[in-house]
Amino acid sequence: MKIIFWLSTFLIVYTYLGYGLVLWILVKIRWLIKGKRPLPVVDDRDLPGCTLIVAAYNEESFIREKIANTLELDYPKDKLKFLFVTDGCDDKTPEIIQTYPEITLLHQAARNGKIAAVHRAVNQVDSEVIVFTDANTFLNPEALKNICRHYSDREVGAVAGEKRVQVDKQADASAAGEGFYWRYESTLKKWDSELYSVVGAAGELFSVRNKLYQPVSPDSILDDFMISMLIARKGYRIIYEPDAYATETASANVSEELKRKIRIAAGGIQSVIWLKDLLNIFKYGILSFQYISHRVLRWTITPFLLILVLLLNLILAIKTSSLLYLGILLAQVLFYVLAWIGLILEKRHLRVKILFIPYYFCVMNYAVFAGLIRYFRKRQSSSWEKAKRK
Numbered sequence: 320m321k322i323i324f325w326l327s328t329f330l331i332v333y334t335y336l337g338y339g340l341v342l343w344i345l346v347k348i349r350w351l352i353k354g355k356r357p358l359p360v361v362d363d364r365d366l367p368g369c370t371l372i373v374a375a376y377n378e379e380s381f382i383r384e385k386i387a388n389t390l391e392l393d394y395p396k397d398k399l400k401f402l403f404v405t406d407g408c409d410d411k412t413p414e415i416i417q418t419y420p421e422i423t424l425l426h427q428a429a430r431n432g433k434i435a436a437v438h439r440a441v442n443q444v445d446s447e448v449i450v451f452t453d454a455n456t457f458l459n460p461e462a463l464k465n466i467c468r469h470y471s472d473r474e475v476g477a478v479a480g481e482k483r484v485q486v487d488k489q490a491d492a493s494a495a496g497e498g499f500y501w502r503y504e505s506t507l508k509k510w511d512s513e514l515y516s517v518v519g520a521a522g523e524l525f526s527v528r529n530k531l532y533q534p535v536s537p538d539s540i541l542d543d544f545m546i547s548m549l550i551a552r553k554g555y556r557i558i559y560e561p562d563a564y565a566t567e568t569a570s571a572n573v574s575e576e577l578k579r580k581i582r583i584a585a586g587g588i589q590s591v592i593w594l595k596d597l598l599n600i601f602k603y604g605i606l607s608f609q610y611i612s613h614r615v616l617r618w619t620i621t622p623f624l625l626i627l628v629l630l631l632n633l634i635l636a637i638k639t640s641s642l643l644y645l646g647i648l649l650a651q652v653l654f655y656v657l658a659w660i661g662l663i664l665e666k667r668h669l670r671v672k673i674l675f676i677p678y679y680f681c682v683m684n685y686a687v688f689a690g691l692i693r694y695f696r697k698r699q700s701s702s703w704e705k706a707k708r709k
Contacts, residue, residue, distance in 0.1 A: 324631040327624040328647075334621040338612040339503075342510045349514060356513060361468040363395050368446035369467055369526075370400045374436050375454035379410045385454050386419055394463040402443060406436040434542040438534050450526040451543065456482075456565035458524065465563040466526050476531045476555025477547045479517050480524030480563040481505055499676060500683070505561060511609055512559035518610045519590075520547040520557060524565035531555060536593075540586030540694075548594055551606060577682055577689075584690025587618030622684040629655075655681070 329337075371389065375382060389401060401422045405413045407430020416424045425440055441449060448467050452458060458480075466478045484501050511517045522543035527550060535545040551557050591598075591614075598615070600607035629651055636644040654677050661678030664671055 320631060320635065324628060324635060327628045327631070330616065331621055331624050331628060333612070334616040339507055339510070341612075342507065342514060346510050346513050359468045359471050361471050363464075365471070366395060366398060366464065366467050367448045367470050368398045368400075369394060369448045369450060369463055370402055370444045370446040371450045371452065371463070372437065372440045372444070373401075373403045373452055373454050374433050374440070375403060375405050375408070375412050375416075376430075376433070377408050377410045377412060378454040379412045379415060381455045382412050382415050385457070386416070386422065388457045390419075390421060391460055392458060392463050393460045394467075398446075399463070400444075400446060402440050404436045404440040406430055406439075432537060434535060434539050435537050437542065438537075441529075441532055441534075444529060447529055448526055449529050449532065450524070451522060452524045452565055453522055453567070456523045456567040459562075459564055459566075462524065462563035462565075465560050466524075469558045469560065470528060474556050475528070475558050476550040476553065477520060477525065477527045477557040478563075479508065479520035479547065479557055479559050480526075480565055481508075481559070481561045482521050482523045483564050483566045485566060485568050500679065507613060508559040509561060511613065512557070515556065515605045515609065516551055517557040517559045518548070518551070518606070518613050519544040523567060524563060528555075540582065540589050544586065544590055545593065548590070548597070548610075552594070552597060552603070577686055580683055580686035581689045581693060584618065584687045585694040586690075587614070587687075588691055588694050591615055591618055618687065622687040625684060 333341075371392075373385065373389070375385075378385070392399070402425065403416050403422055404425040405416065406425075406427050408426070413424060413426040416422055423443075425436075425443065427439075437451070448470055450463060450466060462480060466480060469475045469478045482501050482505075508517050519541075520543055525543060525547060527546065531550045531553065532546065533549045535542055535549070539545050547557055594610075597603055597607055597610050600611070603610075632644060632648045632651060635641070636648045657674050658677040658681040661671070661674035664674065665678065
């Protein structure tokens with residue numbers, strides 16, 4: 320029982336904190352041996368041709384701002400194309416886009432899901448690089464240049480931008496928790512990229528080398544993750560570029576954020592199953608190490624270990640009367656009590672930011688359980704399921 324308790328505790332700590340520490344140490348060692356990876360310097364004349372694809376579903380409240388932001392992007396005009404795809408919209412999004420002659424619109428009445436729309440758009444692309452971004456995110460002006468400069472390196476198959484969540488001083492738990500989570504994720508991605516490769520890209524902003532794009536199944540839930548990891552599986556690196564960022568508002572509330580997290584969790588277990596060969600560390604080496612440490616543990620066993628450790632800790636504290644086990648038990652109970660208080664205060668619209676982290680942590684792990692159940696019951700659709708934003 321003690322062995323299981325300590326092994327499970329180790330895996331929990333490693334999943335959420337330890338991997339970051341190990342990654343930081345490995346990056347420092349790499350710098351000592353090989354130096355920092357040089358940042359590519361590319362003249363505008365040498366930048367590759369680029370097509371920006373925006374998949375939009377019922378975004379009439381955002382789409383004019385998105386288009387204005389898109390047209391302000393700094394990139395050689397003769398090398399840049401804009402392609403918006405709006406399958407299944409029942410609002411005025413397609414009509415609004417049609418008023419902009421700079422943008423090519425692909426629209427069809429049938430709603431077959433985001434990935435089907437993306438595949439249809441990619442079939443129209445003839446540029447070397449494809450950049451994907453969401454309709455409700457806004458890019459910094461230099462985003463495309465900062466992304467596309469990396470394709471001067473033939474080992475690079477994809478480039479992931481940074482996701483930034485707007486958090487104001489009156490942020491609730493969903494906004495503050497999501498903002499903190501993405502700042503931590505961004506740090507891990509920087510180190511992942513410096514060591515070898517990012518393990519998966521987020522749909523808010525990522526790009527691929529066109530010739531490496533591989534269509535994924537229409538029922539793919541995390542299509543952006545799958546598209547990028549299929550490229551990594553071919554032996555190409557996924558670079559993280561923090562100076563290309565997509566900014567969006569946080570989920571409207573914790574319920575909307577939970578809906579989004581459950582979908583991600585369902586997609587996570589689907590991805591683990593579909594990419595099961597990447598678990599072979601003898602074949603894929605450091606990519607497998609990064610993939611298992613950063614993704615697989617979070618999406619599979621670690622949430623279950625949280626429950627197991629609490630139960631084993633209670634039994635060991637009673638059986639051994641050890642101050643060590645009693646202290647760990649009290650720490651666990653305090654953490655979950657703080658999360659529960661955070662829930663109560665959130666419902667009453669009271670903001671105590673110190674409670675947002677334990678509360679958001681518990682919401683994230685609950686989402687994994689719910690996502691697993693939804694996936695195996697085949698109740699998770701691959702169609703757009705937008706979380707309401709602030």
